[in-house]
Amino acid sequence: xxxxxxxxxxxxxxxxxxxxxxxxxxxxxxxxxxxxxxxxxxxxxxxxxxxxxxxxxxxxxxxxxxxxxxxxxxxxxxxxxxxxxxxxxxxxxxxxxxxxxxxxxxxx
Amino acid sequence: xxxxxxxxxxxxxxxxxxxxxxxxxxxxxxxxxxxxxxxxxxxxxxxxxxxxxxxxxxxxxxxxxxxxxxxxxxxxxxxxxxxxxxxxxxxxxxxxxxxxxxxxxxxxxxxxxxxxxxxxxxxxxxxxxxxxxxxxxxxxxxxxxxxxxxxxxxxxxxxxxxxxxxxxxxxxxxxxxxxxxxxxxxxxxxxxxxxxxxxxxxxxxxxxxxxxxxxxxxxxxxxxxxxxxxxxxxxxxxxxxxxxxxxxxxxxxxxxxxxxxxxxxxxxxxxxxxxxxxxxxxxxxxxxxxxxxxxxxxxxxxxxxxxxxxxxxxxxxxxxxxxxxxxxxxxxxxxxxxxxxxxxxxxxxxxxxxxxxxxxxxxxxxxxxxxxxxxxxxxxxxxxxxxxxxxxxxxxxxxxxxxxxxxxxxxxxxxxxxxxxxxxxxxxxxxxxxxxxxxxxxxxxxxxxxxxxxxxxxxxxxxxxxxxxxxxxxxxxxxxxxxxxxxxxxxxxxxxxxxxxxxxxxxxxxxxxxxxxxxxxxxxxxxxxxxxxxxxxxxxxxxxxxxxxxxxxxxxxxxxxxxxxxxxxxxxxxxxxxxxxxxxxxxxxxxxxx
Numbered sequence: 098x099x100x101x102x103x104x105x106x107x108x109x110x111x112x113x114x115x116x117x118x119x120x121x122x123x124x125x126x127x128x129x130x131x132x133x134x135x136x137x138x139x140x141x142x143x144x145x146x147x148x149x150x151x152x153x154x155x156x157x158x159x160x161x162x163x164x165x166x167x168x169x170x171x172x173x174x175x176x177x178x179x180x181x182x183x184x185x186x187x188x189x190x191x192x193x194x195x196x197x198x199x200x201x202x203x204x205x
Numbered sequence: 206x207x208x209x210x211x212x213x214x215x216x217x218x219x220x221x222x223x224x225x226x227x228x229x230x231x232x233x234x235x236x237x238x239x240x241x242x243x244x245x246x247x248x249x250x251x252x253x254x255x256x257x258x259x260x261x262x263x264x265x266x267x268x269x270x271x272x273x274x275x276x277x278x279x280x281x282x283x284x285x286x287x288x289x290x291x292x293x294x295x296x297x298x299x300x301x302x303x304x305x306x307x308x309x310x311x312x313x314x315x316x317x318x319x320x321x322x323x324x325x326x327x328x329x330x331x332x333x334x335x336x337x338x339x340x341x342x343x344x345x346x347x348x349x350x351x352x353x354x355x356x357x358x359x360x361x362x363x364x365x366x367x368x369x370x371x372x373x374x375x376x377x378x379x380x381x382x383x384x385x386x387x388x389x390x391x392x393x394x395x396x397x398x399x400x401x402x403x404x405x406x407x408x409x410x411x412x413x414x415x416x417x418x419x420x421x422x423x424x425x426x427x428x429x430x431x432x433x434x435x436x437x438x439x440x441x442x443x444x445x446x447x448x449x450x451x452x453x454x455x456x457x458x459x460x461x462x463x464x465x466x467x468x469x470x471x472x473x474x475x476x477x478x479x480x481x482x483x484x485x486x487x488x489x490x491x492x493x494x495x496x497x498x499x500x501x502x503x504x505x506x507x508x509x510x511x512x513x514x515x516x517x518x519x520x521x522x523x524x525x526x527x528x529x530x531x532x533x534x535x536x537x538x539x540x541x542x543x544x545x546x547x548x549x550x551x552x553x554x555x556x557x558x559x560x561x562x563x564x565x566x567x568x569x570x571x572x573x574x575x576x577x578x579x580x581x582x583x584x585x586x587x588x589x590x591x592x593x594x595x596x597x598x599x600x601x602x603x604x605x606x607x608x609x610x611x612x613x614x615x616x617x618x619x620x621x622x623x624x625x626x627x628x629x630x631x632x633x634x635x636x637x638x639x640x641x642x643x644x645x646x647x648x649x650x651x652x653x654x655x656x657x658x659x660x661x662x663x664x665x666x667x668x669x670x671x672x673x674x675x676x677x678x679x680x681x682x683x684x685x686x687x688x689x690x691x692x693x694x695x696x697x698x699x700x701x702x703x704x705x706x707x708x709x710x711x712x713x714x715x716x717x718x719x720x721x722x723x724x725x726x727x728x729x730x731x732x733x734x735x736x737x738x739x740x741x742x743x744x745x746x747x748x749x750x751x752x753x754x755x756x757x758x759x760x761x762x763x764x765x766x767x768x769x770x771x772x773x774x775x776x777x778x779x780x781x782x783x784x785x786x787x788x789x790x791x792x793x794x795x796x797x798x799x
């Protein structure tokens with residue numbers, strides 16, 4: 098029983114459908130993670146080391162520091178939206194199909 | 206009716222309402238596993254609100270608003286870090302965790318490892334993180350009581366802390382995950398409503414012009430343009446007292462401390478056990494993703510509103526009120542940090558009532574009674590309602606005060622649930638009983654451990670009342686980022702990761718963070734330390750940063766790598782199962798065969 102299940106898992110893992118799904122997920126999520134972390138730490142480093150520049154007023158009393166901070170909010174919402182769109186368009190379908198296939202084979 | 210009475214009535218109403226919810230939830234719990242995952246049937250929207258409720262602790266609502274009110278821009282850095290952190294949870298953790306675990310963080314970490322060492326480590330770090338976080342909330346509860354209800358009697362404070370502890374034990378043992386989730390949803394709804402109400406009232410005062418709000422806050426702060434710029438609290442320029450020039454080394458350390466804090470904030474969230482187990486309350490990974498989306502929406506909106514709350518408090522509430530007054534000497538004269546009376550022009554003694562007539566130089570010497578600013582939001586509410594002594598002011602103060610209590614209570618319940626689940630499921634069932642405990646027995650142990658953990662945190666919180674709430678929260682985030690996150694990420698994404706790697710990364714990150722904290726200025730060597738530094742006193746602050754993350758988080762990842770490559774254990778068959786399960790949700794919720 099257990100070894101039969103093991104074969105289902107490893108066969109699925111090796112299947113082109115799964116490798117394709119994995120590539121689509123990692124190819125999207127990993128670079129995006131690097132990007133938002135770089136962008137966040139860039140912001141933190143600027144607030145620590147570029148005080149003069151970041152304190153330049155832009156509109157009224159709103160300075161670059163506020164704009165950058167609000168942009169962090171904006172990019173967070175944007176990335177959330179992008180990932181949701183990517184998942185629902187490209188990941189959910191293949192992932193559900195694989196799940197049904199695996200569950201069927203496991204219950205055999 | 207005074208605001209104190211009204212506040213108490215509203216709070217009791219909240220408690221009664223949530224108790225009804227919790228008892229109903231408790232009756233509807235059918236299987237023993239419902240204790241851990243609430244039946245796993247919540248929708249993404251419900252769980253999203255519950256996550257927001259679990260996450261927006263008293264430290265967020267009171268602490269960030271207070272920090273902005275007193276230090277201006279720097280408080281906003283917390284808001285940003287706490288929000289951006291959710292992207293780690295969204296992109297890397299929520300869905301695979303939902304697909305491959307059942308009840309605890311340990312489920313995923315131990316999936317393809319030897320159970321006992323890994324679950325033991327996972328339970329240890331879950332308990333350590335949760336207990337620090339619990340203490341922060343309960344110390345906050347004690348402080349809030351004295352501030353809002355005007356109770357300063359220590360024994361009354363202890364009774365309140367005890368009461369909060371007992372309530373949360375009831376929530377958790379009776380309602381389990383389902384009951385706790387309902388409490389979080391109600392709390393998140395109340396908190397958002399309160400914040401929206403305050404934000405609209407603040408913006409209305411300034412004709413919905415943010416620039417005017419910031420300008421008014423700057424003018425009232427007495428700190429000039431610096432109030433709207435980073436640098437009043439974090440990453441300060443340190444002046445050498447002898448040469449009056451900037452000390453380059455100390456200034457660099459102070460800026461590294463800011464970056465270190467940023468790291469802990471952004472990487473800590475996805476390692477907080479009480480947040481991770483929320484992903485198990487929904488049926489699918491898609492619902493887990495949706496719940497993070499809802500959580501990000503709510504949390505993001507809330508943290509945006511902290512700008513209005515914090516700067517609004519700075520602009521509208523007087524500094525003397527925010528600081529709850531300034532320190533005076535035995536003669537009733539305002540004094541500086543050394544206890545010397547502050548002169549006002551030719552007058553040697555300035556009474557507190559004349560604080561407004563001081564010039565800027567003299568104002569800079571004032572010593573606040575309460576430098577935390579934790580009551581800025583309730584004070585703002587009082588002002589917006591019409592001010593002290595008015596009915597409107599009393600009502601607003603009572604409403605916001607009761608919401609703050611509800612906030613603390615709900616977070617405390619979530620933390621107790623996370624730690625008792627991990628104790629019962631990881632430590633008792635898998636380490637002590639080696640997997641032979643029946644589910645019913647496991648849940649009985651979880652309920653007993655909720656009582657014990659509740660009791661321990663009541664005692665610890667009573668003993669820890671002098672501690673700074675933000676410090677305790679920072680410890681929890683730093684440990685979560687150093688001990689938990691590396692292990693979670695390696696488990697999900699690194700094929701070769703193994704038992705030794707998991708154990709080393711958890712203990713390595715956990716102990717690095719704790720040891721660095723012990724030898725940091727948080728504990729000794731500064732006037733604000735746990736052991737306040739006096740000339741010639743003991744000090745062992747060998748590590749100059751208050752935030753250990755910049756060192757301990759890389760160490761957590763390093764130990765995980767080192768442990769993995771020095772051990773020959775590989776379990777590729779189990780990794781195939783983990784990978785397929787985590788990406789597809791196949792066999793979801795079914796126990797793993799070991």
